[in-house]
Amino acid sequence: MAAGLVAVLIAAVVVALVRGGGADAEAGASTPVRGGTLRFALIDYQRSPDPQWGTNYAESLIGNNITDKLTWQDPATGAITPWLAQSWEYTKDLTEFTFHLRPDVTFSDGTPFDAQAVKANFDQYVHGDPALGILPNGAPLLAGYQETKVVDEHTVTVRFAKPSASFLQASSFTANAQPGFLSLSTLKLSAQQRTDPKKIIGTGPFVYESWEPQVKTVLARRQGYHWAPPALHHDGEAYLDKVVFNTVPEASVRTGSLASGAIDATLDVSTTDEKPLADQGFQIIHRGVSGTAIHFAFNSSLFPTDDLAVRKAIQLGWNRQTIEKTVLTPSYSIAKSILEPSVPGYADYSGSALKYDPDQAKRLLDQAGWVPGPDGIRVRDGRKLTVKLLGINNLVANKPAYESVQQDLRAIGIDLQLTVVPIPDYAAQQAKAKDSWNITAANRSRNDPAVLKLQFSPASGNTSYLSQASPGVDLNEVTQTLGKLETTLDPAQRAQYTKAAQDLVVDKYALVNPVYNPSQVIAQAPYVHGILFDAQSRNHFVDAWKSDGK
């Protein structure tokens, strides 16, 4: 408990510092204006107003503004701070978490937010409800969930089958298929009935006014809201009367609409539009997507990436500066670890495993017996050093970044073949990745170091396909080292485990080649203030306002 209090204090100080001296200096100088409608554009649309269902960015972003979570993760420090839960404690083995809820929170239909509501939400979130057509949306996030016990009206205990240190972060999770709380009346509805926005009842700072699939979602201020995360220092209701989320699929229409004043702010600003918009006086705000960097996950059981020398040569063999200069904007950054810098325990490998050293890369390949062939591509035992990559084209910087890596690797004799496709095709190929792809390239949005265990441990995600067929890798060591990330919440110990996990994944076994840190970028008119990026880089509008109040 004392540790929690310290974390809250640190978080408060950091928030104060960031807010005082940060990009929003003008906002700090003037008082927020109440009222007005914020017109916001984004690329996706909400396919269902149910926030526990949605798996795209629009769905999570809008869901965050109509529901609240048990805890709030501080975006600057990663600390878990109070929200609907005022305090919490957990058993030493991290299988039971007890939350003490705020007693004064209500759903927008007037019903109380209490222990029963938490239990009903978590049970359905994890198990789904086949009769209602509700999917087990929360099963991946709350892996190992057993039950929620109602201790008293405002106390619940959540139990897991195995140690789940990352659950505390999951209790604040704001990204896809999130645990935002819905009223008991909403939980009784089928998936189809939940496409009526008026029936989606949350405790959030906004309520649904309307939902038009493909076109827009309109949120209105919730009367009487006064339980924003304490770390935000926002008292009372949201400032804005309304937020209109317009779906605008075309990039040029989004920027044109912003420039002509048809909208106030837009997400999904492409890298090429950032500078022109900034030159026109629009403010660019951004936050890296917490979790892992966009990375090449090497298939450690498939030729030729089953060779440690090849994996290390790929890490060393490409010039990061080229990508920074030609592909990325200042809103993005080149990866210096598999973890994004905001994840607690992040370590920097830019001077060691992840530096640009083509000579060292060549030496490693020479030593491993890879000799340059007639076309410059290296060969060993008559087999070419051809590496097949499967990537997703959902972010504009992906393909050009991979192409830059490809070009540099060719110079040291590695033939990197790129297949960069839309998400459905990626998902289709992913099923066969173990036997047919040397590299799958993606990122994972989860602001907790345990993301490494979830992603790379043979016990869970195993994106590197570690098996007995992975030469030179001690499977047990990887499982143990990554497994420790779920066993403690002691900050010092966790930092140590996080470092050890990165050492193993990035350096010792070179299971990944981190490329760059993706970012969420917003362009906003000068009169827009206070749009927040949370720890998962999703936006909250409780603190947003417009100088003109219109």
Add this chain to the structure above:
Amino acid sequence: MLRYVLLKLGRAVFVVWAAFTLTFILLFVLPANPVDLLFDPAELNSVPPEVRAQVADGYGFGEPVVVQYLDRLGHALRGDFGTSVQSGRSVSASIADVLPYTLLLAAGALVLAVLIAFGVAVVATSARRRWLRTLVESLPTAAVSIPVFLSGILLLQVFSFRLGWLPPFGDAGWQSLVLPLVTLAVPVAGPIAQLLVRSFATEFRAGYVTTGRAKGATRGRILTGEVFRNASLPALTIAGVTFGNLVAGSVITETVFARKGLGRMTQNAISTLDLPLVQGIVVFVAASFAVLNLVVDLAYPLLDPRLRAALTTGRTTAVAAERSIA
């Protein structure tokens, strides 16, 4: 005559059934599992198998393929195409919800396109100055070759972003319909105008025009009274082509102008591999095509006395063959 109607009707039903079956085969033998697409691609490897199974069962994807096919076909016959994997809404309701918007756009664009096409054809055929005729005659080819995407963005740049006359996106009243209508009408007008220009020219050289002129009728009189009616018959034939253009054009138009509609829903359904929704849309579009063709087939004998005569004497197949050559 009855045999002709039944034959055409049978063909229409076959087309719709074939569309259903083909999409079923295509979609269900595809390598992608729709269940995978419900999760973050990066998380796929960590989704527990039992969760995957539960989700698959929820959509009936766990059943044997034949059972799935018969089950879906049975429901489809009653107009039930299941629920969208991505939203949980019923497919029929989702289509019904956006259909009016696309119909309004398509019908409006078609009317506008026909007006443009007739305008072009009239000017091209009757203009006295040769340079004007040449210029106007080249317009349809140009209209067909401008990508809808490009013309949409250009119109937006000028009339929305620079002049601020019209809203750039959404469905806010008639103002937001103007630019999409023009964008969609231009490429659709192309083929219609081409056809009209050609048949107007042919008809003008026809004997009855000379006779009419000899009798002292004015050029305009002949145009409205005779040439229009005779030249319009082939126009009916290209209704199918036009319909295809409208459907394809609406996908892009609706995306550029961020409009609600069937085109955009199709694009989204495909890009998210929302199998039930894709199937519902394909069958719906196929049915529309089939009905349209059926109407054209049945209208032909009414408009063309030669065909009517042939049908009553029972030479159906020969006439059908003759028409398909024409």
